[in-house]
Every structure is written in structure tokens, then in C-alpha cells.
Amino acid sequence: MDRDIQFLVERLEALIVNARKVPMTSNVMLEQAAVLDLIDQLRISIPEEVKQAKRVNQDSERLVTRAREESDQIIAAAQEQAALLLQDQSILRDAETQAQSSLDRAQTKADETMRGADQYAADVLVRLESDLVKTLSIIKRSFEVLEERRPQTTEA
Numbered sequence: 001m002d003r004d005i006q007f008l009v010e011r012l013e014a015l016i017v018n019a020r021k022v023p024m025t026s027n028v029m030l031e032q033a034a035v036l037d038l039i040d041q042l043r044i045s046i047p048e049e050v051k052q053a054k055r056v057n058q059d060s061e062r063l064v065t066r067a068r069e070e071s072d073q074i075i076a077a078a079q080e081q082a083a084l085l086l087q088d089q090s091i092l093r094d095a096e097t098q099a100q101s102s103l104d105r106a107q108t109k110a111d112e113t114m115r116g117a118d119q120y121a122a123d124v125l126v127r128l129e130s131d132l133v134k135t136l137s138i139i140k141r142s143f144e145v146l147e148e149r150r151p152q153t154t155e156a
Contacts, residue, residue: 005045005131012038012138016145027148035142042135049128056124060117067113071106078102 015035019028078099 005042005049005135008038008042008045009131009135009138012042012142016138016142022149028145029149030142030145035146039139039142042139046132046135049131053121053124053128057121060114060121063117064110064114067106067110071103071110074102074106075099 012035015030015038016028019030021028078095081095
């Protein structure tokens with residue numbers, strides 16, 4: 001079951017907002033089982049979000065590796081072609097220039113791919129961090145509400 005943290009946080013918020021109010025206080029009464037169930041679902045969902053972020057990071061590393069392999073192949077092909085075509089110094093200089101240009105293009109492509117993958121991973125991690133901060137805040141508020149509702153003992 002695909003649990004979305006934001007959805008669970010919204011359910012927890014709705015549960016609190018729609019809870020029965022304690023007369024003449026700012027307190028609300030929550031159904032303990034419902035709150036604990038949502039907290040359990042959040043605990044299950046958070047590791048999945050972390051796994052997704054790891055998968056994104058691994059995908060970006062695979063893209064970079066593939067780009068490097070392609071650049072190596074391009075360089076090798078350019079060098080092989082240059083070796084076959086070289087007959088005099090002028091042709092050699094042209095081939096070296098083309099090989100360097102191919103290398104530069106391949107490196108630029110690899111760098112762009114890495115930056116894009118890193119940015120995507122960073123965006124996912126920032127969004128995950130934001131969701132986790134919101135979730136933690138809601139959980140803390142829920143604990144405060146529960147603590148406020150706990151009967152106070154009076155000393156005799």
C-alpha cells in the first residue's frame with residue numbers, strides 16, 4: 001500500500017481539527033486508537049520515502065557512470081578514427097582537435113547529467129526533510145495535546 005506522508009499528515013491534522021472540543025478550554029479530545037494508528041502509518045511511510053531518495057541517488061550514479069562510459073567510447077572511437085585517417089601532421093592536428101572537442105562535449109554532457117541528477121536528488125531530499133519536519137511538528141503537537149489532557153494529580 002503506497003502511503004504518502006503528506007496525506008497521512010493531513011489526516012492527522014484533520015483528526016485534530018475535527019476533534020471534539022473540551023468546553024471552556026482550547027483542548028480537544030482525540031480518539032487514541034486513531035491517533036496511534038496514524039503515527040504507526042507515518043513510521044512505516046518515512047522509511048519508504050528514505051528508500052525512494054536512495055533509489056534516486058543510485059539512479060543518478062548510474063546515469064553518471066553511463067555518461068562516463070559513453071564519453072570513453074566516444075573518445076576511443078575518435079582516437080581510433082583519427083589513427084586510421086592520419087597521414088600527415090596537418091591531419092594529425094585536426095584529429096587531435098576533434099578528439100579534444102569530443103572529449104570536452106562528453107565531459108560537458110557528463111557534468112550536466114551529474115548536476116541534473118544531483119539537483120533532482122537534492123530536491124527530493126529537501127521535500128522529504130520538509131515533510132519530516134512537518135510530521136514531527138504534528139506529532140509533537142499531538143503529544144502536547146495528549147499531555148494536556150492527562151489528568152493532573154493534586155497534592156493534599
